[in-house]
Structure formats: C-alpha cells, structure tokens
Amino acid sequence: MAGIDYSQKIPNNVDLKSDKRLQRALERWQPDYIEWWKEMGPTDFNEKDVYLRTAVSVEKDGWANFSYVSMPEYRWGIFLTPHEKDPLIQFGDHMGQEAWQQVPGEYRNWLRRLIVTQGDTEPASVEQQRLLGHTAPSLYDMRNLFQVNVEEGRHLWAMVYLLHRHFGADGREEADQMLQRRSGNPDHPRILSTFNEPIEEWLSFFCFTMFTDRDGKFQLLSLAESGFDPLARTTRFMLTEEAHHMFVGQTGLQRIVRRTLEVMKEFPDADPAEKGAFPLELIQRYINFWASSCYDLFGAEVSSNSANFFASGLKGRAYEDKFEDHTALNQFKAVERFVDGKVVTEDVPLRNAMNEVLREAYIADNQKGVDSWNKECEKAGVPFRFYLPHHRFNRQVGEFAGLRFHVKTGEPMGEAAYQAMLEETMPTAKDRSHVKSLMVGVREPGKFAGWIAPPLRGINGQPVEMEYVKL
Ligand code: BYC
Ligand code: FE
Ligand code: FE
16 A cells, blocks of 8 residues: 655545546646635635644554645645455445445446535535634634635545546546535535535534534445445545544534533623623524534435445445444334324335434434533533434425424424424524624634633644644
C-alpha cells in the first residue's frame, strides 16, 4: 500500500500518477472545484491562516498533522484505508465472493446513484454553512467550522475520485454536476431534503453537526461494508474525519446548555433570553426541527431500493459483522404503518426494511448526546430534560410523510391540536429572531459569546485561548 504522496498536485495514496488519463481528468476538475470553493465556500476568510488538521497517513495512528494553512491551500486529496488482505463480500446474494475492484456491470446504475447521493451532501453542507464565519462565537469555534468545511470538501473529492475512476464519461458528467447544484436553489437543488435547509446561525450549525453529520456517520458505516471495495475503503477513511464533526455538534450544544444553566442560576427569576442566552425550551425546538428532518434522510421505512442495495452487496448495515446472519433472507422486521388512521405493525421482509434498521441505530446513537445534555441539567439541579422527537413526528418521507403525530408520544393528532403543538415544539419566528440577534462574531482569542460556555480544552492539546484563526 502506497503512503500518501504529497508531492503531487492531488495528494493521494492510490498511485494516481500511474494512470495518466485519470490524473489529467481530475486535474481538470480541480480548478473548477477551487472556483466553486471560492464562490460557495466560507465567505471572506480564504486569505486567513487557520489551524487545520490534514491527513498525512492512512494508518491507524498518526494520520493527522496540525498546522496553519489558508483554506484554498488545504491539500484536498484522495485517501483510501488500506486492507490487510483481499476482502470478500460480507453480505447479500454475493456473500463470500471476492469483493469487486471494478464496478459490477449489472449494478452500475445503483452504485452510481449511491455515490452521487453521498457526494452531493458534502458540498451542500459547505454551501449551507458559508456565512457562519462572520458570527462565530469564538476563534475556537470558527476554526472548528472551517475544519468541518474543508473535510466535507475532501469527502466530495472522495466520491468524485470514484466517479472519475470507475464510471467513465457519465461519471465525469456527474462530478461536474456536483459543482453545479446549489443548496436551497429551487431550480438546481441538492438531492436530499435536509441539505437544502438554510443554516444561518450557530444553534442550527451545532444541531446540523450533531444530527445531520451523524446521518453521515451511519450512511458511511453502511457503505463501508460495501462489496465494491474502493467505496468501502474510501468511506472508512471518511469516518475517521467524521468523528470530529459530531464532536463539534454534541459539545457545541452541551456548551450552549451549560451557559444557559449558568445564566438561570445567576438570574433565577429572569427569562434567560433577556439575559442573552438560549432558553432550554428554545434549544429543544431546534432539536425537534433538525432531528426530525434527519429522520427523513434514511428514506422510506419499506423500500425496494434498500432491498436491492443490500441484496446486491452494495450497501450493508452499520457494523454488519455484529449481526449473526448476513443474508437477511427469510427474516422479517416488524415495521410501523399507518392504516385507517391507526398505527399498526406489519412484518416485512428484512431486506426491504434496511432503511428502518439504520434509522433505529441512528436514533439510539443520538440519544447518547441527549443524555449528555441532560447530565448538565441534572448537575445544575434543573428539572428540565431534553428528548428526541418521535420518529413519526414531522416526517416528509416514508410511511408517515405529511401526517400529524405528537412530537413526544407519536400519537396521531387532529389538525388543530397539531398546529397548536407546533407553536410549542418547533422554532417560532420569535425564536429565530432571538437566535439571530445573539449572533455577533467574537474575534479575541480565548473570548466567547455570552450564549455559549468555553470548551473544556483546546484543539490538539493547545490552550483554549490560542489564536486558532489569524485574522
Ligand atoms: N430527501 O426508496 P426510498 C452526509 C427519495 S449525510 C429527498 O426510501 P432509498 C453528510 C429517494 O431518493 C449521508 N429525497 O429511498 C452529513 C427515492 O427517489 P426515487 C448521505 C429522498 O433510496 C452532513 C424516493 O425518495 N449519504 O454524508 O432507499 C454534512 C424513495 O425513497 C429522501 C447517503 O444518503 C430525502 N430525505 O433511500 C455532510 C447514502 N429520502 O427513486 C455530509 C446514499 C428518500 O423515487 N444514499 N428520497 O427517485 C442512500 O443510501 C439512499 O439514497 C437514501 C434513500 C438512504 C438517501
Ligand atoms: Fe462528509
Ligand atoms: Fe461531516
């Protein structure tokens, strides 16, 4: 396995220079990418030096290097996790056969679709977050935002490499379109729903990195099982970067909660909003919005696509090796359906319920974050407890799309009661204007906006008050 070659225009560990045609094609795409980054990436900070980590090795330890770089100089590249031995397909109809190193012709379209859908989310998130640098609550947070942004850019590279390397002319066409769709643009939107939602303030940014990047984690885990080996290896490496994104979200929300609790302690009779913090109920409303939007990202509860992806060996379950059986044949899963105004369960063939299997694992993982925020409340002696919205609440995709269910219990509701509940449980116009009113950038090293507590420690063992972005 070749180490990462940083002497090349495009850093890589795939021996790119031995395939001149591919190298030339990617080198032609590279300036378009940089142009997209400058137009749609973080505004106004491209000349500043940021304390960023860069992958230097794909081995288990020591893949990261920290140094000051300006974002357009970040070495976006192509990194695949190496294998110890020749891998076999781990699940589905081809289980036990050698993993594919080339695209299996009969599955070409499904595979391309999975790669395009995955790839499209990466630049989408950069576009969604492009204005946030201006209102960063500290240099520490600004640096974390930019770290997430450059790594999402690299995740796009990961998928574009697969398209160029394995899908010929239509792969190159898809790669070009990655730079043409735009988050939230009604004429050329990004593919998946949540990636067209605006992120104009930092409470939403932290919710997004908590909940939406975690969809990324679970989708990547299931693609990391793929029988198409280049996809498995590249998503494995992406997962090592993803952990930091979720850290940013979970601890960001935790620091917001901590700060609100401090304010509540200092001014027990005041509304924390009046003291420049986010009321706990308001935070819960943002959680309800973002978490429920992300439930949709797993697709429909019952899906023939998901059955095809599993049967073909293209997309497995997260941690496939933890399951006893890997064929998912002659097995059923009880899935909820809505029939005549009632929620009923129905056994469906397990392969058709793979989206639901993944969503359940995702929701359980979210709960750990919620528990950590509730610990803060407990420690502060405040009875408030955060919760995750019910999986039927506010769905636009699947069995419960467009229907009315209670945010906590998931019980069916009438329209009037539902609308009244939304006032209490989803971000209101007043919430949005309060959140925006507190978004004032803090640029002095070691200082934090009044609505968020400082982190417990800095990045890479550095002090919290380090100048993480040199303005
Ligand atoms: N929005 O059969 P179904 C990340 C469509 S995040 C709009 O249930 P399937 C990241 C669906 O395409 C991870 N449309 O769908 C995070 C289908 O369309 P057609 C991203 C939706 O295929 C933060 C139809 O509805 N990666 O990396 O089983 C920052 C029927 O649906 C939505 C992946 O998603 C939606 N939410 O499941 C940066 C992995 N949901 O056939 C990055 C790759 C469904 O009628 N993608 N539809 O035209 C997949 O595995 C699957 O495509 C999905 C959908 C799980 C997304
Ligand atoms: Fe990503
Ligand atoms: Fe991410």
